Amino acid sequence: MSARAIHVIGAGVAGLSAAVRLSETIADTTIIVHEATAQAGGRCRSYYDHALDMVIDNGNHLLLSGNHAAMAFLKAIGQDGALSGPPHTEFPFIDLATRTRWCLRPNPGRLAWWVLSPSRRAPDTRLREYLAPLNLLRAPKGTPISAAMTCSGTAYERLWRPILLAALNTEPPEADASLAGAVIRETLFMGGKAYRPLIARAGLSATLVEPAIRHLQARGATIRFEHNLHALQFAGPRVSALDFGTDKVLLASDDAVVLAVPPFMARTLVPDLSTPDAYRAIVNGHFAFVPPPGFPPMMGVVNATVEWIFAFPGRLSVTVSGADRLLNVPREQLAETLWREVAAVAGIAEELPPWQIVRERRATFAALPEQNARRPGARTRWDNLVLAGDWTATGLPATIEGAIRSGNAAAALLNRRAAGALNRPS
Numbered sequence: 001m002s003a004r005a006i007h008v009i010g011a012g013v014a015g016l017s018a019a020v021r022l023s024e025t026i027a028d029t030t031i032i033v034h035e036a037t038a039q040a041g042g043r044c045r046s047y048y049d050h051a052l053d054m055v056i057d058n059g060n061h062l063l064l065s066g067n068h069a070a071m072a073f074l075k076a077i078g079q080d081g082a083l084s085g086p087p088h089t090e091f092p093f094i095d096l097a098t099r100t101r102w103c104l105r106p107n108p109g110r111l112a113w114w115v116l117s118p119s120r121r122a123p124d125t126r127l128r129e130y131l132a133p134l135n136l137l138r139a140p141k142g143t144p145i146s147a148a149m150t151c152s153g154t155a156y157e158r159l160w161r162p163i164l165l166a167a168l169n170t171e172p173p174e175a176d177a178s179l180a181g182a183v184i185r186e187t188l189f190m191g192g193k194a195y196r197p198l199i200a201r202a203g204l205s206a207t208l209v210e211p212a213i214r215h216l217q218a219r220g221a222t223i224r225f226e227h228n229l230h231a232l233q234f235a236g237p238r239v240s241a242l243d244f245g246t247d248k249v250l251l252a253s254d255d256a257v258v259l260a261v262p263p264f265m266a267r268t269l270v271p272d273l274s275t276p277d278a279y280r281a282i283v284n285g286h287f288a289f290v291p292p293p294g295f296p297p298m299m300g301v302v303n304a305t306v307e308w309i310f311a312f313p314g315r316l317s318v319t320v321s322g323a324d325r326l327l328n329v330p331r332e333q334l335a336e337t338l339w340r341e342v343a344a345v346a347g348i349a350e351e352l353p354p355w356q357i358v359r360e361r362r363a364t365f366a367a368l369p370e371q372n373a374r375r376p377g378a379r380t381r382w383d384n385l386v387l388a389g390d391w392t393a394t395g396l397p398a399t400i401e402g403a404i405r406s407g408n409a410a411a412a413l414l415n416r417r418a419a420g421a422l423n424r425p426s
């Protein structure tokens with residue numbers, strides 16, 4: 001008798017985390033990951049860029065030390081400690097309009113005494129402005145951030161807007177307060193040790209993706225690239241076949257499917273599925289320029305187009321979130337604007353080095369209350385079909401942490417079902 005099979009559709013972080021979790025928790029089961037493209041990682045991947053002549057990530061991805069599911073995933077795939085960041089939690093900033101520089105330096109513990117120390121805070125901010133996000137924790141479901149806290153003033157511009165925009169990829173006033181509250185609860189409210197900034201200096205693929213593939217293959221899983229699912233076929237309460245166009249996989253009675261594709265694709269595959277359907281862009285500018293000595297690994301910029309600057313070996317990269325307004329700006333013009341700002345921040349020559357602009361139009365779903373309400377859980381009305389993806393109802397915005405948790409949730413659901421089937425009298 002052949003072993004039970006679980007088919008994971010989509011080798012983004014959500015699909016990979018589901019597959020890794022299943023490979024560790026479920027016995028006598030073959031895991032097959034089907035990925036439409038030639039490369040795993042989805043929106044979290046690296047590639048060789050000809051303009052820069054180096055491998056870069058599709059976007060600069062920031063994790064925080066309190067992202068416990070991401071940390072557990074890295075540990076599971078043998079990449080514990082592979083992310084890099086400053087030894088202590090700190091966020092250097094510059095206001096490009098006034099050239100004021102500061103460094104947020106939270107203390108590690110939960111008792112946030114650092115907000116009492118003006119030298120650890122943003123300049124010209126008051127203590128009570130640091131309590132503003134408390135209201136996000138109690139915000140009623142479906143309300144925007146602007147209903148829970150004041151979205152103006154110096155502390156908002158120098159602290160809360162940069163943090164919330166980076167976390168939600170949506171302008172904070174209109175973004176969902178409960179999603180912001182979840183981020184605050186898991187990071188800022190846990191103390192500085194929970195929001196030490198971490199990046200994959202060796203690249204997203206080398207750190208998060210390729211080790212996961214190797215881990216899965218070592219456990220007997222199969223990864224099929226360029227294997228694009230065209231349709232799911234249903235028979236009563238079950239998915240009965242996977243139609244890949246060129247070939248079709250018939251599912252045995254105890255086979256199951258984790259659908260870990262983006263929401264726009266999930267909607268075409270699953271009838272009557274509610275998913276987010278509005279997105280926000282992220283724009284990254286990459287510049288082949290060796291970071292000047294002492295330039296921090298990551299720096300926040302306010303009153304500029306650039307929001308964050310990341311220093312990589314041989315490269316300075318910038319991120320702009322909620323960046324739909326930049327989608328139609330000519331690439332050269334955008335590169336020049338971003339570089340002029342980077343040069344001003346870093347005190348370097350304005351002559352444009354080799355550059356690349358990467359615009360991800362549908363980087364994340366728009367973290368609006370009405371979009372958050374459209375997110376389904378892992379469970380579907382079909383017994384052997386579960387969903388994963390950063391857009392499912394994780395309670396978090398679309399992030400690596402959320403994607404990994406969604407994969408874990410999908411795996412847990414299949415595990416419970418497998419246990420239930422084993423316990424049923426035959």
Ligand SMILES: Cc1cc2nc3c(=O)[nH]c(=O)nc-3n(C[C@H](O)[C@H](O)[C@H](O)COP(=O)(O)OP(=O)(O)OC[C@H]3O[C@@H](n4cnc5c(N)ncnc54)[C@H](O)[C@@H]3O)c2cc1C
Nearest residue numbers: 010012013014036042043059061062229363389390399400
């Ligand atoms: C530029 C950018 C910057 C970001 N910055 C951050 C950040 O700083 N921090 C952070 O935590 N998150 C960040 N994110 C968000 C993060 O990348 C995503 O939340 C996460 O990667 C989503 O993973 P996923 O597996 O849910 O979806 P995806 O990565 O979209 O994976 C879905 C996979 O399914 C495949 N697929 C689609 N259709 C089919 C099909 N029919 N058959 C087979 N396979 C299919 C796709 O090719 C893809 O590989 C950023 C995203 C972008 C784009």
